[in-house]
Amino acid sequence: MGTSSDRSAKSAARGRGRRARDSLSRAIILEAAEKIATSEGLESLTFQALGKELEAHPTSIYRHFRDKDELVLELIDSLRSRSYGGTLKKSDSWRDDLRSSARHIHEHYLRYPQFAFQMAARTTRRPMEFSNVEFALDALLRAGLSPEDAALQLRVFGNIVRGLSSMEASLLALDPEIRTRDELAWEVEYRQLSQEEYPHISSMAGQLAHIGDPRIFDLAIELYLDAIELRASRTRVTPAEPEP
Template identity: 45%
Template structure:
């Protein structure tokens, strides 16, 4: 009688020493993009990487440390190819803001969670250094430059994360939220909500990219005014 194959027989074992933080982080991003952040476990990473889950713990102590690596992975996408410095500080701020949004929207399952986290890693440092440089080139005194950096960066991160959270919703839930502005808000009694009734046709859709563009322009206008 033929021998019964052992469980896992024929499965290719991952070469020893082939795991590192970058490989694991890239796998974690794939899992989140494909199946949602709730699917990200060390067991799922082991299956994705064809490695035992305990091998992941050699590189990340816990899931929170992995989340910080994912945070910096989004910053890495923001800084890919370098952050150009031109003679127009405002345009440079626009560019980095839209790069941040682009990274968050490319990975909404992760983007919705990481705005308030500090990665403490090189790509985050690069983004901070770049935005501070823009503030100083705007002509702000150092104290104002530091304070405006904080407000600008945190506002951009928060807005990008909010947009990511919208796209991380399951499709029916997201559509219900979007539809409410097209339907429910229009049915409100104008005598109770006169401002809504007057402006409802001009309120942009919740998912319009123009909203982010306007937010960035308002911030830049305020920085320019303060520098004067």
Template identity: 45%
Template sequence: MAKTEPGAATGARTRRPRNSLNPDAIVEAAVRVTDRDGIGALTFEALGRELGSHPTAIYRHFRDKDELVRALVDRINAEAQLDGLPQTDDWQADLRRIAAAIHRAFLAHPAVAQLLPARTAAREHEFVTVEYIVSCMRRAGLPDDEAAACYRVFADFVLAYAGMDAALAALAPSTREAELLTWDVDYRRLPPERFPHAAATAEHFPRLDDPRNFALAVDLMIEAVAARATARRAGR
């Protein structure tokens, strides 16, 4: 007998009772589908099979796929907040905390996370993230206009970097390994007479998937915010 793949529809599969769906169940099913099969597999038909429901039942909760994707964005935001976002007396540590939490959530769901940097959920967990980062900028000593501008740049940077790392993680294993190998092999073979600086430092290039890359980038951003706040307090 042929083995049935997870989520595949069969005649023997028990269907959900009518009107038993809710938005949370649909979003959790969407996470399972994208984690397992990739974002391209996310259709209402696939969700119907995953949930044991007719696809039209999903339209009672999400009018289209775009609205569902927005809910997925906020689902990842919620996962980033699972360990809590305590506000301490160290705004720099708080920024590192939220950045690391977002990065972890992205890498836990790389298929859908690739969509997140360019999407706005406009839902509760996104509002919580915005509030937390803006509070850090104000506690750094920035006036409100600078706090808002630095929030935008810092948040977009974290989302973009986390999305890039998620895109790398979502590649097929063979493709991902080829990307990583390029930096270990090809760059170390650069002719120094043509690329003197790259050739001199090639052996020190971190791997693309080294988590210290993201941590260093966040530190550099925070140092820039701190320097800007200091300059503003000095009246420059």
């Protein structure tokens, strides 16, 4: 039969292995979720993994999040808020505002490449998303677009920014050895192609930009802004002259 001190030690060990039920919060769970997803990937983010990380029973997490999908959407929006929350300030230039929004989002994707696909594809329906949409719509309307066209261009602008950003971020999320091979292809293999079979590639091989070249994203945004300005100038209604 064990002594009272033995029983006390075992009881203390059990106590250290399980977090108090009321000590969890959404913020604590999100922090643990980010840690797991960043180090092991989103596919490894389960309530079981969270329970192990937090030393809590997995069912206790359901008191704060209905399911994994709600948790992921909350995590995406909280990461956005941390990256550039409060930095989108309206200026006198709609072009500067859309450019600033695009660059903040692009930098955010590169900061969290493991979440690129989810960030590009999902609608979080949360404060930072609402704020981003309101900011972009205001800029598009100030560019001179009609409400109908601005609503359509909001989707085009978002797709361009998220599409390019997620492509670059996905490259960063690749295994380092694979990523290096892909990047070196533009420096080595393209330069070795036959001039007879690929005359344009052969003559311009030294000028071809790789996927992560920062000039690509900036150029795409400037081309889009030019197109919006041209579109607005073509559709802007000229006030009718008063009758004599």
